[in-house]
Amino acid sequence: xKRIFPVIIILIILSLFGLIxxxxxxxxxxxxxxxxxxxxxxxxxxxxxxxxLIEKKTSLLPLSKKSDLLFSNNDQIKMEILRPSVxxxxxxxxxxxxxxxSLDKHLLDGIPFEFAVSDNSVSGDQxxxxxxxxxxxxxxxxxxxxLPLEPAPGSDLENLVKEEYLVVIVPNQAxxxxxxxxxxxxxxxxxxxxxIAAFFITVRTLIRQKKLSExxxxxxxxxxxxxxxxxATISLAVDALKNEKVIADHEKKKYFxxxxxxxxxxxxxxxxxxxxxxxxxxxxxxxxxxxxxxxSIISTAINNTSLTLDQKKGKVQTTFNATSDMIFGDxxxxxxVINNLLDNAIKYSKPEGLLIKISTKNTKNQLQIVIQDNxxxxxxxxxxxxxxxxxxxxxxxxxNVKGFGLGLSYVKSxxxxxxxxxxxxxxxxxxxxxxxxxxxxx
Numbered sequence: 001x002k003r004i005f006p007v008i009i010i011l012i013i014l015s016l017f018g019l020i021x022x023x024x025x026x027x028x029x030x031x032x033x034x035x036x037x038x039x040x041x042x043x044x045x046x047x048x049x050x051x052x053l054i055e056k057k058t059s060l061l062p063l064s065k066k067s068d069l070l071f072s073n074n075d076q077i078k079m080e081i082l083r084p085s086v087x088x089x090x091x092x093x094x095x096x097x098x099x100x101x102s103l104d105k106h107l108l109d110g111i112p113f114e115f116a117v118s119d120n121s122v123s124g125d126q127x128x129x130x131x132x133x134x135x136x137x138x139x140x141x142x143x144x145x146x147l148p149l150e151p152a153p154g155s156d157l158e159n160l161v162k163e164e165y166l167v168v169i170v171p172n173q174a175x176x177x178x179x180x181x182x183x184x185x186x187x188x189x190x191x192x193x194x195x196i197a198a199f200f201i202t203v204r205t206l207i208r209q210k211k212l213s214e215x216x217x218x219x220x221x222x223x224x225x226x227x228x229x230x231x232a233t234i235s236l237a238v239d240a241l242k243n244e245k246v247i248a249d250h251e252k253k254k255y256f257x258x259x260x261x262x263x264x265x266x267x268x269x270x271x272x273x274x275x276x277x278x279x280x281x282x283x284x285x286x287x288x289x290x291x292x293x294x295x296s297i298i299s300t301a302i303n304n305t306s307l308t309l310d311q312k313k314g315k316v317q318t319t320f321n322a323t324s325d326m327i328f329g330d331x332x333x334x335x336x337v338i339n340n341l342l343d344n345a346i347k348y349s350k351p352e353g354l355l356i357k358i359s360t361k362n363t364k365n366q367l368q369i370v371i372q373d374n375x376x377x378x379x380x381x382x383x384x385x386x387x388x389x390x391x392x393x394x395x396x397x398x399x400n401v402k403g404f405g406l407g408l409s410y411v412k413s414x415x416x417x418x419x420x421x422x423x424x425x426x427x428x429x430x431x432x433x434x435x436x437x438x439x440x441x442x
Contacts (some may be wrong), residue, residue, distance in 0.1 A: 010202060117164055149165065290330075291327075292331055305339070318357075333417075335435070368437050373433075376429065377427050
């Protein structure tokens, strides 16, 4: 598992980057295709518009042959024929409508455009707007089409009409293309987000499973160690009781019986802790809530740990500032919460100078309990996982601190079941603080 896990992660990441790369490549290809299609459609539309302008430009010609034009004696007819100009015959709005109609015909509805009709320049009288010259010069971002407005070669008016050009510019072609492929981009981005989320969940699940596997392995090791010691002690006590000298000595017999009883209680307590954790997982535990005085429960818990504190040469300082300490709760479980936190403070203390500070105060309709120690503290990584079941700070195979990693998980479950909250604070090498909040009894 340790070897295959990094390979799985690397393969997933490579697959993800490969998928993103090909999606981006596909979008770039789609963009280029749309740009090419846009330019072709604009050119075809502008060509048709130019043909329509040429047709209307020469439609007033009353004569059909060039020879008739040359020998005609009607000066008015000659003037009409010799100066048929788009600039003279059409207004800006008329030219705009012809171009607009042609663009709409070729599926270019609503795209903006600028135009000009000029004689070999872009400064004629028919310039559509003041932005035309700026758009004309920026050929990188705009589509420019320039078409001559001349009769077809071989027609009667060839070389007789004024030379003109229709210049049409569609500005910001990138914006038009983006608008056309917007839904493709949106769909691609949406599905990429879904795929990335799926990969992220998969990787996170793998990491959690790996961590859970390590935690379960540690739990089995700790459980074996925790049960091995009392079993060995009971076995030695039973062997001692078989000795005739011990049987004859009532005091020694009582001593070994007490040892068996204490070790049996210790094993039962560990089994009970595991069962309680299981019940909380299934949400089957029943709380027997009564009116409790937290100051009294804290004092009782301190008395219960007095022998252990004496062995560690530690002491507890209490500061009860709360004017109201009554809550509704299960006395057994609430007492276990305080006992567990005190046990942890003692277990993870430094060799000398153990000091535990317990204080209470009221905040609005709540009772706040602060339990602070000057022990070894916790790292940030440990802080993230301390309430997870079976989790213990990794100490290799050293069992200098006993336990299953269920204590704080149990504490969290009990506090939450009583509609309270618990917040840990710790600095590695300095100590830890647990801030517990319970709602006051109304």
